């Protein structure tokens with residue numbers, strides 16, 4: 001390969017991702033310990049997950065069903081032979097000295113995910129998706145005085161989803177992760193919360209001269225705690241590797257750690273120091289076959305997926321791609337939208353109220369529609385009150401705030417707080433009298449031809465009436481007065 005004419009422009013980036021997903025089953029994968037996050041250290045443990053001699057694992061049926069569900073959702077071929085293997089390595093967070101995983105018969109293989117992005121649609125192939133157990137968690141004390149270990153996480157059902165090296169930029173990797181996360185959320189098998197470690201990602205990246213068929217030497221990046229970090233780490237690594245390629249330095253296969261504060265990756269271990277896991281079949285779990293009917297039963301229980309919902313929302317409700325995208329980001333929100341439409345409220349109106357005021361309130365409260373207990377009935381009632389002019393748009397938002405806090409009836413809130421919109425001419429004229437009196441210079445501007453300044457006076461009227469003035473009516477009255485006097 002001639003290196004002389006290599007520039008950033010003719011270097012191609014190649015990325016493959018490994019995603020780890022913890023299942024939200026009630027119990028762990030091979031014992032009956034509770035699978036809960038945030039409990040006191042080492043309280044959810046037993047001889048099986050602590051790896052005590054003589055204890056035997058028993059496979060959690062729900063974890064198996066979830067794994068098949070994920071495999072199917074990622075369009076994988078499913079191995080009906082369920083076989084587990086031991087992956088041997090020593091680390092203090094792994095009490096048995098081996099991890100029960102799947103080696104030659106992953107539950108899912110050869111799948112694909114359709115990733116939509118600004119640039120269009122792209123297929124990312126799934127190499128394999130296998131079921132395994134999570135390890136415990138080491139907690140390092142300040143100043144490296146000691147390390148503590150918490151085995152509560154040991155034995156949490158975990159699915160590893162490995163892509164083919166199909167992505168060509170950090171942005172594509174980011175889009176893939178968003179897409180897969182949403183699919184997994186729709187499946188309802190995990191809370192997919194990266195902060196709790198329910199969803200984790202390692203990123204593999206290499207560079208090569210455009211047109212080369214052979215893959216470059218890859219680095220695997222670990223310690224990525226958010227999708228933003230994945231993107232930043234890949235962008236950094238792309239630059240670092242390209243620079244090495246351009247200047248003719250040898251890139252070595254290694255594992256690197258992302259330092260989020262410094263914004264760079266640092267070497268952790270090289271290929272030479274990589275583990276030899278000495279896989280062998282797990283003797284304590286006898287291989288067995290899942291019946292095809294059982295797999296098909298799971299297939300028929302799969303939900304409508306984000307892409308399908310997106311198309312349906314556009315077709316059935318006449319929403320734009322932009323609007324539909326917002327609604328499908330949370331399956332519960334999408335359901336809420338549909339429930340509202342059933343209350344005979346125009347879809348576009350419902351969508352606007354969800355995408356604007358409701359999502360703002362949910363964001364402010366760091367909450368989701370699932371937790372807020374808002375009924376489609378009260379929400380659409382509120383929209384109707386704004387539409388028929390009982391209250392102004394502005395007051396409508398205040399009512400939503402109160403509604404979410406108190407869960408009171410919308411009529412009651414309006415009545416108790418005296419929020420009915422002031423539309424009758426007499427009351428409005430009184431407010432406008434004051435506004436005109438107090439803003440003589442603006443009035444002059446309007447009379448001299450600055451029509452836009454009328455917006456300021458309407459704003460003042462809204463303020464004086466605490467949002468209750470009907471802005472449209474106020475504007476009409478103002479125009480009439482200022483131009484006829």
Ligand code: ADP
Pocket residue numbers: 014015016017018162163164165166204205206215216217218
């Ligand atoms: P390892 O044995 O180091 O775990 P794998 O072959 O299992 O490596 O691949 C792990 C991940 O790395 C996969 O997602 C794969 O697509 C990706 N990958 C493999 N080779 C490369 C490469 N040269 N450049 C970028 N990604 C790669």
Ligand code: MG
Pocket residue numbers: 018
């Ligand atoms: Mg790997």
Ligand code: ZN
Pocket residue numbers: 028031032033044045046047048049050155
């Ligand atoms: Zn246990």
